Amino acid sequence: KHMRFLLLFSRQGKLRLQKWFTPITEREKKKIIRDMTTLVLARQPRSCNFLQWKDLKIIYKRYASLYFCLAVENQENELLALEVIHRYVELLDKYFGNVCELDIIFNFEKAYFILDEFLMGGEIQETSKQMVNRCIEASDMLQEVRYPPTPRPVLPVAQL
């Protein structure tokens, strides 16, 4: 699998989304999450967005209060991985309208649905921005019980 996992966590290290592209035990997942949050949160502000961890490359980027952390195999193109992260953020932004961390907290299942239309099995599934959103909206319409994105309980923090 070219992408191994994708994690979203806050500046305090609270996990907001975890997508694993290979089967691993709960225990290993917890360890990886700990390692990632520690490594990424310790990075100096003006460092580059890449670091090496075991036999994987870690590409991370902060958007407002959320860190997006993508692990790829060593032969992968890091610069493109940054674009992958950025595309996912754009998809979330389109769906939620000026997405912020609270949207992802309160509507985490939607964040997963969107991700699962964009990536699959560690590879990119769809390269068109509009296609992904169209499919999600169509799927939303199919739901017998609708859960539209919750109006935010407080004003949005920062814009993504």
Next chain:
Amino acid sequence: MPAPIRLRELIRTIRTARTQAEEREMIQKECAAIRSSFREEDNTYRCRNVAKLLYMHMLGYPAHFGQLECLKLIASQKFTDKRIGYLGAMLLLDERQDVHLLMTNCIKNDLNHSTQYVQGLALCTLGCMGSSEMCRDLAGEVEKLLKTSNSYLRKKAALCAVHVIRKVPELMEMFLPATKNLLSEKNHGVLHTSVVLLTEMCERSPDMLAHFRKLVPQLVRILKNLIMSGYSPEHDVSGISDPFLQVRILRLLRILGKGDDDSSEAMNDILAQVATNTETSKNVGNAILYETVLTIMDIKSESGLRVLAINILGRFLLNNDKNIRYVALTSLLKTVQTDHNAVQRHRSTIVDCLKDLDVSIKRRAMELSFALVNGNNIRGMMKELLYFLDSCDPEFKADCASGVFLAAEKYAPSKRWHIDTIMRVLTTAGSYVRDDSVPNLIQLITNSVEMHAYTVQRLYKALLDDISQQPLVQVASWCIGEYGDLLISGQCEEEEPIQVTEDEVLDVLEGLLVSNLSSPVTRGYSLTAIMKLSTRFSSVNRIKKVVSIYGSSIDVELQQRAVEYNALFKKYDHMRPALLERMPIMEKTASNGPTEIVQTNGEAEPSVVEPKHPPPVGQPASQGNDLLDLLGGNDVPVIPTTMPTKPASAGGELLDLLGDLSLGLSLMAFYLFDLFKTVNFLSTGIPPMTAYNKNGLKIDFTFERANPNPNVAVITIHASNSTEADMTDFVFQAAVPKTFQLQLLSPSSNVVPALNQGTVTQVIRVLNQQKQQLRMRIKLTYIHKGSAVQDLAEVNNFPPQSWQ
């Protein structure tokens, strides 16, 4: 029973918790409610409950009791249920659970559902987490969907097929027919996933690779269209059309073009076009350029194209964006061996990167700089690298120092320059220098005969300034011991000779013995140095006194040395001059010390520079022979009559000497090659061990801690032979359990000399990532007294420190 609370309500409530304990209490309460709801087999709220469970799971709480409920949701007719059910399955289940197999039937049904979004859910789940059994069962369904005209499903089926192939490679063949017209699709999603599928197949099977080479023209066409096409809102990223697809195609082209002239030629033009026309102002353009460069370097491209690629990397180095600089340095590191001259042109930019603020960039720049050093640029490069050594972070100093030593050894323009460079490193980064550098440096100094006076003078002066850096102190002590006579006679030609007396020198050495800054190893060095000066200085009495004091030292090593040196003064004084003679030039039997800076991928766990153990064995054997010659040839004072002597030839006396002495050759041999063994022990704290001892063949293991990679154990074997005949054609082999990886370097020789006159050494590196107990099976073969001997043994007595 009141309705279970809604998901968002629960999230809101949990977020109001002010402490971890409060949160845990809320979670436990809710879990209890959910459990009873599950027990009641409530269909209406199952979806809501599982969703809440998934939220709590994300917070880190156990949610395994919801696994079966996910299955029930998947089996439901409601889309809402299926959506959450499949999500739950992907988050809570994996192929280790048997429960997971129960999904197979549901997925099979859903793959044939009338609604494409349901089919999509099933494909996605199968493609993410399907086990081998599931993949086998459902491969046929996936293959069917790969041929559908529905592009939404086709693209998912393609990635699902990729997963199936990864899990069950034998099934790859069955997807071949369906790939026939995948590339004729207009839909980008299908195109992209198809290219991924084709790539997977080509990577796995050389036959497939050969078969798909015919697609090169088509791929080139598609890529060309992407570049030339106008703005497409659906796929545009900062003015570039579908960069993800472009990169994927470039990667497939790379695989198809590698090693194949025709294919490489067919893609030459498009690569040149992409390389020259891609917009470089944003990251996305550079991502494509980067992939293009990688492709150009891997296929059989013409030299003009290769130079173009390297120049792109050179331009990357000047980019403001540090990500791009980082990527450039990594790529240049990969190409520096094959396209050395082209990379040399960018040397000054690379050297500038040594001053970059980013740690990862600095490291790569350092590695690349060392790779670029050659006979022409050595002076300039070394100036930069030494400046870097002065100012860099401690994490770099060891590697940088090793690199400087290596480069200096290979390309030093003069001996004086070489010594000066070594001095510079020892004085500025002396405490970071690797332990194995010390013997290596000693050898270098020994072999630079005309520089001995200059070297010992400079080292002496350095000691006067600072005695805290152990490697410096050790090398200096050794040199003073060897060349102390040159020091006091003021023979230096290279610079103004210093005036120093024997007492002053002995003061300094004794100062090392008592200083708190000196490590036990250093003390050993200084005591031996003092002893050696007994044949070079006239203050023998003072030296005798020092040596006798340390005969009762608490430090066992020092004590043993002192006792034996005492014995040398008392009983074997006639042998002292010979034993403490100037060291001969040491032959390089194998490459000593680091042979190259191992290219690291990054900074978190840099790999170790290979410390090939210096082979001290070469010397004792020949030293022993020299001793024999000296004792036989020189005017040696008459052997005391307590020894049974034959009055005849000196040779005869020698044989008796050897027969009677418990010291003598063994003593010298012990010190010469055991010095390294014990130095090892003292510096690493890992005790040496005897791995094998049979029929006169003894194999000891000494350990080095492979700093900074703690997962690599570096073991040096020392094979010695106490029988009366040599063991020739000696071959040592080792095997380790599967969880380890082993690397055996070249042995110092394949003759184990008789009567312990020397040892064969060989270095083993064991990678022990799982930190398991080290075990080894060894096989020894050799010829002894005309017959072949073979033996197998298990080695289980590794000290815990060697693998923990």
